[in-house]
Amino acid sequence: DTGVSQNPRHKITKRGQNVTFRCDPISEHNRLYWYRQTLGQGPEFLTYFQNEAQLEKSRLLSDRFSAERPKGSFSTLEIQRTEQGDSAMYLCASGGRTSGMEQYFGPGTRLTVT
Amino acid sequence: GDSVTQMEGPVTLSEEAFLTINCTYTATGYPSLFWYVQYPGEGLQLLLKATKADDKGSNKGFEATYRKETTSFHLEKGSVQVSDSAVYFCALANTGGFKTIFGAGTRLFVKA
Numbered sequence: 001d002t003g004v005s006q007n008p009r010h011k012i013t014k015r016g017q018n019v020t021f022r023c024d025p026i027s028e029h030n031r032l033y034w035y036r037q038t039l040g041q042g043p044e045f046l047t048y049f050q051n052e053a054q055l056e057k058s059r060l061l062s063d064r065f066s067a068e069r070p071k072g073s074f075s076t077l078e079i080q081r082t083e084q085g086d087s088a089m090y091l092c093a094s095g096g097r098t099s100g101m102e103q104y105f106g107p108g109t110r111l112t113v114t
Numbered sequence: 115g116d117s118v119t120q121m122e123g124p125v126t127l128s129e130e131a132f133l134t135i136n137c138t139y140t141a142t143g144y145p146s147l148f149w150y151v152q153y154p155g156e157g158l159q160l161l162l163k164a165t166k167a168d169d170k171g172s173n174k175g176f177e178a179t180y181r182k183e184t185t186s187f188h189l190e191k192g193s194v195q196v197s198d199s200a201v202y203f204c205a206l207a208n209t210g211g212f213k214t215i216f217g218a219g220t221r222l223f224v225k226a
Contacts, residue, residue, distance in 0.1 A: 004157075040219070041218050042203050042205075042216030042218050043214075043216045045214060045215070048213065055212055056213055091158070100163070101165075102148065103160070105158040105159065106157060107156075
């Protein structure tokens with residue numbers, strides 16, 4: 001068990017550019033979540049996968065955001081035409097069939113849009 | 115919709131003091147309740163959980179009891195240490211666990 005990993009850890013991009021983040025969950029976990037966290041706030045739910053199926057998306061996830069989890073393993077989160085308001089920490093978490101509803105978080109990807 | 119409200123920080127205590135961080139929730143159905151902790155420079159990690167009314171979650175000297183009548187899940191520790199300095203998040207997950215709602219977090223500073 002190597003934990004949840006996220007890449008890159010930091011990303012600085014110019015407004016209008018596209019960015020993609022990757023999350024590798026704990027290998028046997030079938031649930032995968034994406035959250036956004038801004039300074040002084042708790043994580044805000046973005047989307048949830050069970051295996052490869054995206055079962056829920058937050059209204060926060062605008063048309064510029066898309067997430068995938070091909071083959072139910074790693075996941076990617078893409079933000080198109082980034083805006084300064086997208087600057088935040090993007091967190092990935094995973095959970096297994098036997099771990100109840102608890103989640104194991106990765107270290108996050110900090111996005112700065114200039 | 116579902117929501118979690120926790121006391122604002124920062125909370126500053128001296129070592130060995132008693133800690134309470136209040137958390138109340140609004141939810142339909144019967145959610146599971148969690149406390150997560152984020153130590154400086156680290157990711158969020160689960161501290162404790164309770165899945166039904168009157169359950170008590172405990173870990174590392176911290177405790178919280180699921181009180182359905184008051185919709186609360188207050189975090190307590192009898193004697194805090196400097197190493198407990200962190201941000202604490204109360205959270206709920208409703209049936210199916212598709213979506214977890216987090217509070218805004220409470221920062222705790224413990225002075226030696």
